[in-house]
Structures are given as structure tokens and as C-alpha cells.
Amino acid sequence: MxxxxxxxxxxxxxxxxxxxxxxxxxxxxxxxxxxxxxxxxxxxxxxxxxxxxxxxxxxxxxxxxxxxxxxxxxxxxxxxxxxxxxxxxxxxxxxxxxxxxxxxxxxxxxxxxxxxxxxxxxxxxxxxxxxxxxxxxxxxxxxxxxxxxxxxxxxxxxxxxxxxxxxxxxxxxxxxxxxxxxxxxxxxxxxxxxxxxxxxxxxxxxxxxxxxxxxxxxxxxxxxxxxxxxxxxxxxxxxxxxxxxxxxxKTIVKELPPPITRFIVPGVDVVHNRAAIEIMRGCTRGCRFCHAGMVTRPVRERSVAEVISAMREVLQHTGFEEIALLSLSSSDYSHVLELVDAIRENFGHLNLNISMPSLRIETVSVDLMDRLEKQGRRSGFTLAPEAATERMREIINKPVSTRQLLETAKSIYSRGWTTIKLYFMIGHPDETLADVQAIADLAHAVMLEGRRALGNRALLNLGVSTFIPKPHTPFQWSPCDSIAQVREKQALLRREARGPGIKLSLSNPPESQMEAWLSRGDRRMGAVIADAYARGAKFDAWGEHFKYDAWLEAFAANGLESTFYTHRERDVAEALPWDHIDAAVKKSFLAEDLRWSARSQTRVDCRDKCFACGILPKFIEERRATPADAWQCPEVKPKHLRGTSALQSSQLIVVA
Amino acid sequence: MKALILQRLRVQFSKTGPARFIGNLDLMRLWERAARRAGLALAYSEGFHPQPRMQLGAPLPLGYVGDAELLDLWLANPTEPAALLQTWNTVLPLGIAVQAVTEIVEREAALSAQVTSARFSVLPNCESAAPDLPKCVLALLEQKQILRINKRGKEYDLRPLVEELTATPAGWLEMQLAARPAATGRPEEVITAMGLDPCRPAIHRRYLILIDKASASG
Missing domain, CATH: 3.40.50.280 (Cobalamin-binding domain)
Incomplete structure (x- = not known):
């Protein structure tokens, strides 16, 4: 060559x-x-x-x-x-x-x-x-x-x-x-x-x-x-x-720059045939498993006017038939109702698909999608409760009641969607087989709502992936499930979560292990990656190309144990390989959140109460230089403008 | 039922360069997106999955150059055809260029049903030394029957599909092949039947021939 x-x-x-x-x-x-x-x-x-x-x-x-x-x-x-x-x-x-x-x-x-x-x-x-x-x-x-x-x-x-x-x-x-x-x-x-x-x-x-x-x-x-x-x-x-x-x-932009609109329009089908506009960056929910939610703080939004004008430009510049409005939690975008109405008004007649992922599990979301999606055949409606018992949802800080989930499911099936996609993870900290059984039970309960509304036409796609504790999250110290544990839980699901209309998909345990050691690894992992590559590992995300043996051989050849990175619970005092990388959320906050998790104690949306995760002190200059409503974090006024009374300072917390 | 007045337009365009590698389904989507960029309102079919109303003259195999391809499309907002020529050419990707836009009687038969034959120019690019093309042409034309196997494994006779075949002094083959739904000749098959294998031919479809000579393009 x-x-x-x-x-x-x-x-x-x-x-x-x-x-x-x-x-x-x-x-x-x-x-x-x-x-x-x-x-x-x-x-x-x-x-x-x-x-x-x-x-x-x-x-x-x-x-x-x-x-x-x-x-x-x-x-x-x-x-x-x-x-x-x-x-x-x-x-x-x-x-x-x-x-x-x-x-x-x-x-x-x-x-x-x-x-x-x-x-x-x-x-x-x-x-x-x-x-x-x-x-x-x-x-x-x-x-x-x-x-x-x-x-x-x-x-x-x-x-x-x-x-x-x-x-x-x-x-x-x-x-x-x-x-x-x-x-x-x-x-x-x-x-x-x-x-x-x-x-x-x-x-x-x-x-x-x-x-x-x-x-x-x-x-x-x-x-x-x-x-x-x-x-x-x-x-x-x-x-x-x-x-x-x-x-x-980490470096951040103080405010989101105008979204790009001149997307390259591929001549062939690609995985997403669409333009994407990020409506909001960051998330105020604090789900403890969520890497993106921790590392993309602070929350910054784009205005409805900016999103609408970007959509208009996208259509003019690209002609895409689909636009995805991206964020980690669309329901939490402050102006979501206003945005959906504006989209209907401006683009409702144009035969477009507008998608808005990550909606909260509540009937309001169904109203939103009902207004957003064009009439006619509807694809699936996605809900991600992530865990099936209320105990487990408290541990991961994604509190939603089972009753609320079933009401939402009922509303979805009775409003024209025949398929619900339900996403869960197995392997959360402190999970038992009873929590996994609950996934199957909940799937059947959702299916029952579908039957009542649609009879045999109701479908449920049940996606259950394996949780990987990620760096910079409260669970960064937690062990991953071993392959044996994952297989046992998956076997339970295969046995219990089946029935007419239910389609179960599970992740491949060895692939999850690889994701775990790569995301939690230290510098010594470099030799393993190079060695695995030399042994033919590539296209690891493509199931048919994934070579588990090449990876295990690479670990052995370099005198390392994969389980050292995956199944070992780390002490909170242990130096972590990513400690010198500061995602701006304090390690002490993450450790505190882990303790709260162990007590099943949840945190509310941090727009309602600031938990001092560390973003503000780290980016105080950036915060001072931005308008009050540009971030969902409390406002930090320049020193000379700061009031002294308690009343005034509490008003500085922005509540959406 | 609403009585929409739709305008049927015939677009003649070239497909060259990188656009040669865009397949026929993707090409339909390319036109749909170009129309949206231009702010043209395509007419859509009814039903659960509304599709823009468009018809290609004949599918063009991947890699061929199309010198003068045909596409019929329907607009919901009638527009002066002459103005459309320029509009299209500002919103099309590299390799697709509109040459002419004409208005067509709405009730005419489907475009694909009007196509009878296609005209090709082919540069064989054979690996072996330059073959004697005129001699090969003659030999092929003399045959009464040329049995070949199509992609679906069925045997067919290629000979009646070859309507004209000549060799040019510059080493090109000019051919006119039948292009009806169940009887479509492919230039590669003709080349193979001439015994010119193996080669990597450069193939141009120069134009399509329609039933009514008066409306044939090219």
C-alpha cells in the first residue's frame, strides 16, 4: 500500500x-x-x-x-x-x-x-x-x-x-x-x-x-x-x-450554538435517514445509571423559535422527510408543549416524520406524540422504565409508579399505536431474581392493556439490555454482573417473558463484558486492545464480527484479568483510572449519591432543588456570563449585584 | 372526494459521476428530497403510507451512465414547466442534471409501459487484446437463437432482444435492446454472448424509446 x-x-x-x-x-x-x-x-x-x-x-x-x-x-x-x-x-x-x-x-x-x-x-x-x-x-x-x-x-x-x-x-x-x-x-x-x-x-x-x-x-x-x-x-x-x-x-460551550442545518444528504439508505436537531443538552433527572446525564451537565436549551427556524432551514437545505428532535429527556424541555404546537402549525401539512425520543412515562407524553406524529400508520411508542419494581427504580433514581406505567400503556394502545417498545436493564446494583421476574410480570401486564384495547393486534417489543456501571456516575464503583449471573437472569426472562405478541430481545453477555472492561479500564488496557486487534478483533459492535476469544487471549497474553475490571466492587477510596479527568460533577457528590441509592433515597429533578453536583463552582465564570434562563442551574449573579437577604438568594434558583 | 387537479410532468435527466452508484429506490427518494428542497409540492398517494407519485421510465442498473433518463412526476401545485428546469438544477446533487421538463397528459399510460427499447453505447474494456468488434457483431447477428440464463435462473433467448448492434471505428458498441417488462436486454449479456469476456465495460444508456415515436426523447 x-x-x-x-x-x-x-x-x-x-x-x-x-x-x-x-x-x-x-x-x-x-x-x-x-x-x-x-x-x-x-x-x-x-x-x-x-x-x-x-x-x-x-x-x-x-x-x-x-x-x-x-x-x-x-x-x-x-x-x-x-x-x-x-x-x-x-x-x-x-x-x-x-x-x-x-x-x-x-x-x-x-x-x-x-x-x-x-x-x-x-x-x-x-x-x-x-x-x-x-x-x-x-x-x-x-x-x-x-x-x-x-x-x-x-x-x-x-x-x-x-x-x-x-x-x-x-x-x-x-x-x-x-x-x-x-x-x-x-x-x-x-x-x-x-x-x-x-x-x-x-x-x-x-x-x-x-x-x-x-x-x-x-x-x-x-x-x-x-x-x-x-x-x-x-x-x-x-x-x-x-x-x-x-x-x-471538560470544556463546554456556554450556550448552544445555532444548530447546523446543511446536513449531508446520503444517496443511499443509512441507519437514520434524517436530520437531527438537538433541542436540549444535559438532563436534570439524575438517573444514577446514566452516563450522558452526568457528563453533559449543565442543562442548556434552545428556544422554540430557534428550533422552528432550524427545522425550516433543514427542509430547505436537505429535503429530509424526517427530523429528529434530540435530547436526553424531551419531556423535560421547558417549552415542549409550545414546540409541539409550533411544529404542527408550521409543518403539519408537509408529510414529515418528526421524532422526539425519551419521553417520560406519563399520559401527557401520549398526548404530545399524538399531536406530533402524522396521522396514519404509527410505528412503535417507546417507554424506558429501565427497572420493573418500584424498589429498583428508587435505587436507580428513576421513580415512576407501576400504576402510572400501565395507565400510559393503556393510553398508547387505545390511541392508535399497536406496538409498545419497553426498555429495561438487568444488572442494576442490588438486583435480585425477583426484580427480574417483575420485568416479565410487567410485560404481561402491559400486554393485557394492549389486549383490552386492541385484541390480538397489540404487540410488545421488550428490550432488556445489561447494565454497565460507567465512569463519572454514582455507580462507577459498582461491580457488573458476571456472565453466569447475566445468563441466569436472561434464562428467567426467556422462560417468563414470553407469550403471543411479545418479542423479547436480549444483549449478548460476552459483548456486554467487553463494553464493561473497555469503559472501566485503565491504561494497561491499551496493550489488550492492540493485542485483540492483532488477533482479528474489529467491528466489535457488529454481533457477527465480535471475537470474544481474541479478547480473552489478549487479556491472558498481557497478564491481566478481565474480571478485575468488570466484577470487582471498587472501594470509594480507590484511585480510579479516570480521576484526573474532571467531568465537573464532583466525586464526593457521586459517592453521596451512591449512599443515597443504597438507602433507596431518590433525588427530585434538580431544577426543583439544586443538589450542588459541582457544575456551578467549576463553571462559575461561564454561568455569570450567561442569561438567567440559559442554564437550568441556579443563576450566579456578578458579585456586585448579589443581594444579601435569604429571600433574594432563593429566587436565584430557577424553577422551570 | 376532493377533486385535485394534478400536473403530470416528464423530466429528462442525466445520471453520471457519483450518482451512477445510486440505486433506483434511492433515486426515487433523491427526487422526493430535491422536490422538498425546491419547495415543490409533489402529489402523494392515499393510504397509510403515502408515497410521492413518481414513475421512472426504466430502472438503470448500478454503475451505468444515464445520458437521458426519464421520470414522470405529479405536482399538487401546477407550475410552469420551463421554470422548473432551473429550479431542479439548483437542488440536485452532483451527477444528476435535468435537461428538459415537459407537461404530459395526465391520463397517459404509465411511463414504464410506454418504453419499448433502450439505446446503449458500450465501451467493452476487455482484458485481452483489442478484439475484432465488427466480426464479433456480425457473428452475433447471424445467430437465430442465443440461449442465456437470467438472474432468476430461467433460460431465455437473448437474440430477439437485440434490435440493433453495430461497432464504431472508435471501438464502441452501439446497441438497441428491447426494454419491455418481461423482455429486457442487458448490454453485459450481449457482450458475453459476443465472447468478449472478461471485461469491465463502460455502459451509457443514451436514451429510452417510447411507443409513440413523436414523444420519444433523444
Missing amino acids: NPHLNSVEIEKTLERVLLEVERPARYIGGEYNSITKEWTAERLKIALCFPDIYDLGTPNLGLATLYQILNRHADLLAERVFLPWVDMEAVMVREGLPLYSLESKRPVQDFDLLGISLPYEQLYTNTLHMLHLSGMPLRTRDRLAQHYPLVIAGGHATYNPEPMADFIDAFVIGEGEEAIVEIARVVMAWRSGSAADAAAVRPDKRALLRQLAALDGVYVPLFYEASYNDDGTLAATRSTEPAARMPVL
């Missing part, structure tokens, strides 16, 4: 071979709204990489947003890179084609900067695969020579960056909208500086990495060291360079 093959050669080869592979439109670019800028020497070239195939990467909102933001700058150029599916990979290897960008058909190594999206851990081996198919060494320490592009990564999985610390030069912890441009500016300045010194000494990338380490939210693993105790637990992570901060606080 020639890692610097020119784009003309790449195009000529594609022309010759594309009809050999499935869905060749994945590999050719040219979609409506794709941006191909002239490849000039002055421009900084950024390859935005999603470590899976086109079909999954194209609808990814994070990557699409960065693509738009970067390409708005005249001196920056951003193009897309996805992994080829296995048929195309075989053709590329045969033809000596390096991984290339869809716009200019340039090899990845021709770019200055690779930005890799890591929303979930199952993409780790694929990330190595992308580097490999680009002809680059996998590890940062082998890529320090100046001519290799800088490799950065961001996304929700990177709140624990340690498992990928060997491979990624710099992580962006937190929100990328502003950080990506700052990073591009630093790389640009370094590039022009280093071009001048190139004649004298051949500089490596350390100087650049030092500059990057000084930016908000940027974590450069090379400048940190981990040490371990005799029992294998982490002793400490320390920084080895003055530039390397301790801890690295």
Missing part, C-alpha cells in the same frame, strides 16, 4: 473496482451538501473520522456538526473518512489503496489532523484499524515524527480516555464545537513555525502537544504516568510535564 497515493490514482482505481462491492455509493462521496474545497498548501486539512462504516457515521450529529463548523473557516478544510465494510476492505488491500477521504479522495496521511469520533467503546479496535488502513503506526510514541498527522479524539467514551491513551495524541474532553477550532489554530501555527525550522532540526510533535495540553479540555496522555499497587489497583496518575493539567476539566 502506498500511504501517499495521489487522488487521481485513487479515483481511477475506484472507478474500476466499485461495482465489485455492496452499496458502492458509500465510497464515492459527492452527496448533496458535501463540501469539497480546493486542496491548497495554506489550508489546514482535517480528516473527520468515524471508526465504522458510512451507514453509521453519516447520521452522527457530532461529526456532522464539526464538519460544518470547520468548513465555515476559509483557511480550514474538513473531509470525512469512514471504515470500508469487509468486502471493500478486501478490494482496497488487493489494489493497494490506503484509507481515503470521501471528498478529495486523498489518503488519510495527507491530512494535518485526524479528528476521531468515539461515542462508544465498541469502536476502539476499529480506531486502530483506521490507523492501520492509513498506513500509520498505531501508537502515539511511534508517530511523534512531524510528518504524521496529529490524531485527536473526542466523544462520550473519552470521558475515560485511559484505554485508548497509547493511541490518541490528544483527547478533547467535553464539547467540541469551540475546542476543535482552537486546536486547529494551534496546529496551524505550529505547522508554519515548524516548516521554518525544518531545515535545522527535524522537530517532533512534542512541542505541539505541549501547546495543546494548555488548552481547556485537552488531555495529552503522553504527559501523564500511571502507577499501580501490588494488588493491581491504580496507585495514582500523575502529570510529567508542567503543561499537563491536573485534573483536566
Whole structure:
């Protein structure tokens, strides 16, 4: 493979071979709204990489947003890179084609900067695969020579960056909208500086990495060291360079920037054929299992006017037949009723599908969807109680009564939806088989409501996944269920949660184990990931490609135990691999919440009562600089405007 | 029942470059989205799953260049056809370009039912040394029957589907093949039947021929 093959050669080869592979439109670019800028020497070239195939990467909102933001700058150029599916990979290897960008058909190594999206851990081996198919060494320490592009990564999985610390030069912890441009500016300045010194000494990338380490939210693993105790637990992570901060606080945008509207319109079907508009970031509910709910605080909303005008632009710029309005909890969007009415009024006649995921389990949600969805055949209505007993819902802090759930189900079935999708997790802390049995019982009770309303037409899709305690959540210290425990619970469900109209789906226990060790792993996991990849692990999120044995062999070869990362309950005093990454929610708050959980004590919506999770002190300057209603956190007034009376300060808490 | 006055339009367009890899179902969706971008109100079918009313002249296999493809579509808001030409071309992706828009009598038969034949230009691109195309053409045309197996495993006679076949001095094959619902000739099959395998032909469908010569395009 020639890692610097020119784009003309790449195009000529594609022309010759594309009809050999499935869905060749994945590999050719040219979609409506794709941006191909002239490849000039002055421009900084950024390859935005999603470590899976086109079909999954194209609808990814994070990557699409960065693509738009970067390409708005005249001196920056951003193009897309996805992994080829296995048929195309075989053709590329045969033809000596390096991984290339869809716009200019340039090899990845021709770019200055690779930005890799890591929303979930199952993409780790694929990330190595992308580097490999680009002809680059996998590890940062082998890529320090100046001519290799800088490799950065961001996304929700990177709140624990340690498992990928060997491979990624710099992580962006937190929100990328502003950080990506700052990073591009630093790389640009370094590039022009280093071009001048190139004649004298051949500089490596350390100087650049030092500059990057000084930016908000940027974590450069090379400048940190981990040490371990005799029992294998982490002793400490320390920084080895003055530039390397301790801890690295996530970066946030003070207010959500205007949503992007010029989505690329793929020529082939992808997993979500739609545009997405984020209506709200963050969540005030405090579900204890929810990684996103903890790491995306504070809650920031977009106004109804902004959402409606973005929807209008989306239709004009993309023509998509579906728009998804994204948030972690749509029902908690302050203006949800107003928004739904405005959508009806503005777009009701247009034959569009508007989706709004994550609605609370209450009959009001059914009214909302009734107004939002077009008439005619309705697809499923999704409810996610996550646990089936009220005791368990108190432990996870998602309190909803069974009566309320059944009333909601009844309302759904009697208002035109024939299918309810019900999501649960098994493996919550302190769960017993009685709690699992309750999932089956509840499924039957929901089905009974369906029968009463619709007879045999009523359907129930029961999705039961396996809970993985995630970093930066109150359950980060909790053990995962062992494979044996999971299998026992799943067997119970297969036996008890069956019947006409009920479709049960379960996650594959070994895949959940992998997710667990990757999300909870430390720096030593890097060797395991590289080893598993060398043994053929890739496309781990694709059931048929998942190679459990390759992973177990990789653990054994590196003298580590997978169960050390998965089933071990961690002491609250133990140093955690992600302690030097600050998601802004305090560790002491998480520990307190874990204690509350053990007492089945719930927390109300934090808009009603601030629990001092840590966001405000960490981002006090940002909060001061934003209007009162921009965040769902209490307002922080500039010092000179602060009142002294208790009455005044209590008014500063914003109650929606 | 509401009496909607719908406008039936015939769009002639080219499908080249990256758009060659867009399949026929995806192509319908491409037009639907382009219409939405242009603010054109397509007419939709009734029922639970309303679909925009559109008909392609004949499906174009993946990878072929379409020089002058045909599509009929119905608009709910009648629009001056001449104005539409430019409107379409501002909202279409790379590789799809509209060449002409004409108004069609609403009650005419389905477009696909009007197509009888298709005209192709084919560059065989054979791996072996340049074959003697005129000789191969002659040999094929002399045959009374050419039995081939179609994709569904059924045997059929290719010969009557070949309505015209000539070789150009530049090394291209010009062919006119039947394109009726149960009798559609494929250029690759003709090439194979000529004994030119293996090759990676570049295939252009130049135009479709409709029943009524007067309304045939191209």
C-alpha cells in the first residue's frame, strides 16, 4: 500500500473496482451538501473520522456538526473518512489503496489532523484499524515524527480516555464545537513555525502537544504516568510535564450554538435517514445509571423559535422527510408543549416524520406524540422504565409508579399505536431474581392493556439490555454482573417473558463484558486492545464480527484479568483510572449519591432543588456570563449585584 | 372526494459521476428530497403510507451512465414547466442534471409501459487484446437463437432482444435492446454472448424509446 497515493490514482482505481462491492455509493462521496474545497498548501486539512462504516457515521450529529463548523473557516478544510465494510476492505488491500477521504479522495496521511469520533467503546479496535488502513503506526510514541498527522479524539467514551491513551495524541474532553477550532489554530501555527525550522532540526510533535495540553479540555496522555499497587489497583496518575493539567476539566460551550442545518444528504439508505436537531443538552433527572446525564451537565436549551427556524432551514437545505428532535429527556424541555404546537402549525401539512425520543412515562407524553406524529400508520411508542419494581427504580433514581406505567400503556394502545417498545436493564446494583421476574410480570401486564384495547393486534417489543456501571456516575464503583449471573437472569426472562405478541430481545453477555472492561479500564488496557486487534478483533459492535476469544487471549497474553475490571466492587477510596479527568460533577457528590441509592433515597429533578453536583463552582465564570434562563442551574449573579437577604438568594434558583 | 387537479410532468435527466452508484429506490427518494428542497409540492398517494407519485421510465442498473433518463412526476401545485428546469438544477446533487421538463397528459399510460427499447453505447474494456468488434457483431447477428440464463435462473433467448448492434471505428458498441417488462436486454449479456469476456465495460444508456415515436426523447 502506498500511504501517499495521489487522488487521481485513487479515483481511477475506484472507478474500476466499485461495482465489485455492496452499496458502492458509500465510497464515492459527492452527496448533496458535501463540501469539497480546493486542496491548497495554506489550508489546514482535517480528516473527520468515524471508526465504522458510512451507514453509521453519516447520521452522527457530532461529526456532522464539526464538519460544518470547520468548513465555515476559509483557511480550514474538513473531509470525512469512514471504515470500508469487509468486502471493500478486501478490494482496497488487493489494489493497494490506503484509507481515503470521501471528498478529495486523498489518503488519510495527507491530512494535518485526524479528528476521531468515539461515542462508544465498541469502536476502539476499529480506531486502530483506521490507523492501520492509513498506513500509520498505531501508537502515539511511534508517530511523534512531524510528518504524521496529529490524531485527536473526542466523544462520550473519552470521558475515560485511559484505554485508548497509547493511541490518541490528544483527547478533547467535553464539547467540541469551540475546542476543535482552537486546536486547529494551534496546529496551524505550529505547522508554519515548524516548516521554518525544518531545515535545522527535524522537530517532533512534542512541542505541539505541549501547546495543546494548555488548552481547556485537552488531555495529552503522553504527559501523564500511571502507577499501580501490588494488588493491581491504580496507585495514582500523575502529570510529567508542567503543561499537563491536573485534573483536566471538560470544556463546554456556554450556550448552544445555532444548530447546523446543511446536513449531508446520503444517496443511499443509512441507519437514520434524517436530520437531527438537538433541542436540549444535559438532563436534570439524575438517573444514577446514566452516563450522558452526568457528563453533559449543565442543562442548556434552545428556544422554540430557534428550533422552528432550524427545522425550516433543514427542509430547505436537505429535503429530509424526517427530523429528529434530540435530547436526553424531551419531556423535560421547558417549552415542549409550545414546540409541539409550533411544529404542527408550521409543518403539519408537509408529510414529515418528526421524532422526539425519551419521553417520560406519563399520559401527557401520549398526548404530545399524538399531536406530533402524522396521522396514519404509527410505528412503535417507546417507554424506558429501565427497572420493573418500584424498589429498583428508587435505587436507580428513576421513580415512576407501576400504576402510572400501565395507565400510559393503556393510553398508547387505545390511541392508535399497536406496538409498545419497553426498555429495561438487568444488572442494576442490588438486583435480585425477583426484580427480574417483575420485568416479565410487567410485560404481561402491559400486554393485557394492549389486549383490552386492541385484541390480538397489540404487540410488545421488550428490550432488556445489561447494565454497565460507567465512569463519572454514582455507580462507577459498582461491580457488573458476571456472565453466569447475566445468563441466569436472561434464562428467567426467556422462560417468563414470553407469550403471543411479545418479542423479547436480549444483549449478548460476552459483548456486554467487553463494553464493561473497555469503559472501566485503565491504561494497561491499551496493550489488550492492540493485542485483540492483532488477533482479528474489529467491528466489535457488529454481533457477527465480535471475537470474544481474541479478547480473552489478549487479556491472558498481557497478564491481566478481565474480571478485575468488570466484577470487582471498587472501594470509594480507590484511585480510579479516570480521576484526573474532571467531568465537573464532583466525586464526593457521586459517592453521596451512591449512599443515597443504597438507602433507596431518590433525588427530585434538580431544577426543583439544586443538589450542588459541582457544575456551578467549576463553571462559575461561564454561568455569570450567561442569561438567567440559559442554564437550568441556579443563576450566579456578578458579585456586585448579589443581594444579601435569604429571600433574594432563593429566587436565584430557577424553577422551570 | 376532493377533486385535485394534478400536473403530470416528464423530466429528462442525466445520471453520471457519483450518482451512477445510486440505486433506483434511492433515486426515487433523491427526487422526493430535491422536490422538498425546491419547495415543490409533489402529489402523494392515499393510504397509510403515502408515497410521492413518481414513475421512472426504466430502472438503470448500478454503475451505468444515464445520458437521458426519464421520470414522470405529479405536482399538487401546477407550475410552469420551463421554470422548473432551473429550479431542479439548483437542488440536485452532483451527477444528476435535468435537461428538459415537459407537461404530459395526465391520463397517459404509465411511463414504464410506454418504453419499448433502450439505446446503449458500450465501451467493452476487455482484458485481452483489442478484439475484432465488427466480426464479433456480425457473428452475433447471424445467430437465430442465443440461449442465456437470467438472474432468476430461467433460460431465455437473448437474440430477439437485440434490435440493433453495430461497432464504431472508435471501438464502441452501439446497441438497441428491447426494454419491455418481461423482455429486457442487458448490454453485459450481449457482450458475453459476443465472447468478449472478461471485461469491465463502460455502459451509457443514451436514451429510452417510447411507443409513440413523436414523444420519444433523444
